[in-house]
Amino acid sequence: MASHLSTKDRLLSLIDDIELIAKEMIEVSIAPKSQKLSAADHAQLTDLLLAKDAELKKTLELAEEQAKIQQKMNELKAEVDNKDQDIHHLQRQLKDAEQILATSLYQARQKLASIVKSRKRPVSSEDLIKFAHRISASNAVSAPLSWQPGDPRRPYPTDLEMRLGMIGRLSDLPVNGHTPSTLNELHRITTGGVPAPTTNQFTWHPSGELHMSVGGGNSVAIDGRGKDAHTQEDVEVMSTDSSSSSSSDSQ
């Protein structure tokens, strides 16, 4: 008996064998007497049929055992599936925990880095307060409580600061001769149509030189300081000093 065959195949082949032998026996029994088998052959065939039947019964017993094993296996499978679900559930929870921990670790590292940074370059509170005073002294954050129309102290940029910005620089791009008129136009737009007075003829150049337009549009440098450091200082002084704003604003 080939042991590699499944029990089902063995049972089916045994049934085939029994069917074949039974058919053979019936055919032999209805055959004419001349073609009938000898008694010995007949007995042999009968023995074979009996042996096959016994083997079938034995294999069925084996099938019964296997059915019991199968039942146990089904129980095991159910338990394995159950454990699988538990494991998946636990893994999902661990993954969530890892996510939360990773985020908080990242934030903590950022905080540590900023702590280290602040320890390397400590700033005293005195300096901070001094700086805050300096910012608010120019009324750059809010207008003073006693502000009245015409008061030059206000929290929006001064004319000079505007000229330092992008729009102010754009007007410097064309030829120098056209600059004052362009600036005047720009000024007119920003101040609501009020024409710029003649005093507002100072042009700020990126080079840091202050020019004054004279007559036919020629500009004359009145401040020869070209160094950036000085210019910066100048701007700072001008911006912090509220009285340095143009006269058009005060109107």
Add this chain to the structure above:
Amino acid sequence: MENNTDHSDQNNFSPLSVQEVDVDFLPIVYEIIRSVERDFHDNSAKARESQDCSQKVLELQKKFDVARSQIKRLPGIDYNKQDQLKQFEILRTQLRLKRELLQKYRNMCSFETSFK
């Protein structure tokens, strides 16, 4: 036995127990051979016996077919016993490993405070 056959016709895919499988072929084979070999003097009796005999042959054929379909519904016989036992062992190992893994997850050290 007939009831079992009817039952099996109703649901061809439900698992069946070994006791329900009808493999009693020998009595029918015996009856067929006996009726074939019996000598009858009366012709009408002979014709009746012959009809009975062909009926029994058909019955035997049907019994074989039913037995085949019943065997196909038996649970756990898709493998031979050795292979089935191997599978059983594999499942047990799987279950053990999964239990160990769960235990490992549950007993996992909550946090290592070794970093400075």
